Amino acid sequence: MAMIEIKDVFAGYGIGPDILTGLSLNVVAGRSYCIVGPNGAGKSTLLKVICGQLPPRSGSVMFNGQDLAGLRTDEVLERGICFVPQDRSLFTDMTIRENLQMGGYILKDSAEIDRRIEGVLEMFPVLKSRLGLAAKTLSGGQQQQLLIGRALVLRPKVIMLDEPTLGLAPKISRQIFDSMNELKAAGIAIIVVEQNARMGLNFADWGCVLDLGRMVFEGPSQDVLSDERIEQLYLGRKRQTEAAS
Amino acid sequence: MVQNIQIIILGLALGGVYALMASGLTLIFGVMGIVNLSHSAFMIVGAFIAFYAFTLFGIDPILSIVITMPAMFLLGIVVYKLIFARSFADPAKRSVMVLMTFALALVIEGTLGFFFSNIYRSTSPSYASDAVIVGPFFLPLGQLYAMAMSIVILLLLWAYLKYTWTGYAIRATMHNRTAAEVVGVNVDRISMLVFGIGMALAGASGSALSFVFSFYPSKHWEFVAILLSLVVLGGMGSLLGALIGALSLSVVAAFVSSNYGPTWSPVTFYLALFIILLVRPQGLLGKKSGL
Numbered sequence: 001m002a003m004i005e006i007k008d009v010f011a012g013y014g015i016g017p018d019i020l021t022g023l024s025l026n027v028v029a030g031r032s033y034c035i036v037g038p039n040g041a042g043k044s045t046l047l048k049v050i051c052g053q054l055p056p057r058s059g060s061v062m063f064n065g066q067d068l069a070g071l072r073t074d075e076v077l078e079r080g081i082c083f084v085p086q087d088r089s090l091f092t093d094m095t096i097r098e099n100l101q102m103g104g105y106i107l108k109d110s111a112e113i114d115r116r117i118e119g120v121l122e123m124f125p126v127l128k129s130r131l132g133l134a135a136k137t138l139s140g141g142q143q144q145q146l147l148i149g150r151a152l153v154l155r156p157k158v159i160m161l162d163e164p165t166l167g168l169a170p171k172i173s174r175q176i177f178d179s180m181n182e183l184k185a186a187g188i189a190i191i192v193v194e195q196n197a198r199m200g201l202n203f204a205d206w207g208c209v210l211d212l213g214r215m216v217f218e219g220p221s222q223d224v225l226s227d228e229r230i231e232q233l234y235l236g237r238k239r240q241t242e243a244a245s
Numbered sequence: 246m247v248q249n250i251q252i253i254i255l256g257l258a259l260g261g262v263y264a265l266m267a268s269g270l271t272l273i274f275g276v277m278g279i280v281n282l283s284h285s286a287f288m289i290v291g292a293f294i295a296f297y298a299f300t301l302f303g304i305d306p307i308l309s310i311v312i313t314m315p316a317m318f319l320l321g322i323v324v325y326k327l328i329f330a331r332s333f334a335d336p337a338k339r340s341v342m343v344l345m346t347f348a349l350a351l352v353i354e355g356t357l358g359f360f361f362s363n364i365y366r367s368t369s370p371s372y373a374s375d376a377v378i379v380g381p382f383f384l385p386l387g388q389l390y391a392m393a394m395s396i397v398i399l400l401l402l403w404a405y406l407k408y409t410w411t412g413y414a415i416r417a418t419m420h421n422r423t424a425a426e427v428v429g430v431n432v433d434r435i436s437m438l439v440f441g442i443g444m445a446l447a448g449a450s451g452s453a454l455s456f457v458f459s460f461y462p463s464k465h466w467e468f469v470a471i472l473l474s475l476v477v478l479g480g481m482g483s484l485l486g487a488l489i490g491a492l493s494l495s496v497v498a499a500f501v502s503s504n505y506g507p508t509w510s511p512v513t514f515y516l517a518l519f520i521i522l523l524v525r526p527q528g529l530l531g532k533k534s535g536l
């Protein structure tokens with residue numbers, strides 16, 4: 001049974017046109033999803049709609065049978081859906097510990113938050129020795145780890161990551177995907193929008209191809225990767241390039 | 246040498262009061278991104294409350310902060326709800342909000358002028374015109390008490406921001422509004438709260454202003470450029486920056502006043518504002534994108 005049911009959603013910004021134009025998607029508990037598609041397809045918008053940052057104009061977003069429409073971001077968080085935006089949205093002048101504590105802001109229980117932070121630090125030991133330093137002192141990859149760690153303080157059921165490897169070196173990107181694999185192993189449903197579509201699809205169980213605000217294809221990631229039409233239109237002609245070289 | 250130290254003492258004493266005045270302005274900018282041009286008009290409202298608390302009930306202007314701060318906090322909440330809440334939610338209207346604060350300042354000035362007329366007033370507790378002599382130095386008690394009051398309030402504000410969950414949320418929203426929203430901070434509620442706190446600080450500033458300066462409804466225009474120069478120098482949205490800006494510029498202004506006459510003292514602030522915006526618009530501690 002689907003944990004998140006997105007049905008025929010239309011959404012856009014301000015008085016602008018619809019970015020999502022009747023998008024539907026079911027998210028199953030414990031499964032990982034990679035959303036791919038060209039620029040402007042609505043990938044980031046979809047995540048914002050799910051987390052409550054952008055209310056849909058029509059259609060519905062249900063979580064375990066409950067409608068998320070009209071809920072604020074904090075209310076969506078309380079239900080176990082965390083969002084890691086693409087713009088490295090850290091509190092850069094606050095310490096790493098304070099950033100992690102802010103991850104548990106809605107819990108408002110310092111002792112419990114500290115316990116959970118200990119768990120997060122086991123997953124990201126690089127952060128442990130720098131807890132008192134400002135977040136801006138971390139490298140790009142470490143900042144991304146801090147962002148994921150901050151989301152994990154809430155022990156979410158679903159974690160959504162918008163371009164988590166944006167601007168990172170390939171080696172660091174692989175480390176981020178290693179971390180995401182650990183989340184996957186822990187049974188957390190993951191929805192990732194990834195610029196490196198091949199890397200994202202190789203990580204995920206399920207691939208979703210968006211174009212012009214609609215779902216044009218979804219299925220097991222390997223099916224998406226092996227579909228020649230999708231490969232040509234959305235992933236680039238790697239095979240031909242490889243053959244030519 | 247003695248004269249220079251005397252000037253520094255007087256500059257720092259006044260700078261402490263300016264820091265309190267600027268704190269509310271920079272706090273509101275940090276969270277809401279609005280340059281609140283009506284801030285000093287609200288300070289004058291606070292000064293009037295302190296004045297009447299003193300003349301009608303004999304309440305000391307320093308103690309009057311227990312009236313001015315809660316009263317101005319509530320007024321701030323009402324003003325936020327009536328004027329800013331809806332406009333703030335609409336990105337298209339945010340760009341004109343600075344004009345709304347300008348209009349608000351005019352409305353406050355007009356209302357105060359209508360009811361109280363534009364005559365000079367000041368509260369006159371015994372210490373306002375008193376001074377102590379320490380060695381070769383002359384210490385005006387009124388300014389010293391006002392500075393001490395400012396320091397206590399600013400320390401309490403700092404502790405509130407540093408050690409409470411709501412303080413965490415305010416700091417987080419100041420740093421990165423989107424990120425604060427993502428971790429579950431209700432940024433609209435925080436904006437309303439901060440506007441109220443900013444107004445409470447304006448109220449406390451009004452209490453201090455009522456015995457350090459004489460005031461009248463349109464006096465607030467004199468403070469607008471001064472406060473803007475302080476927060477711009479420190480970095481818009483930075484409390485520590487506002488404190489540094491207030492202390493340093495006040496000392497410079499005191500030297501200018503001593504050497505070239507008091508008429509030139511305000512020019513220090515205007516000139517500083519002009520130069521900072523040209524050379525380093527983000528100020529000493531502000532973020533580049535902050536302005």
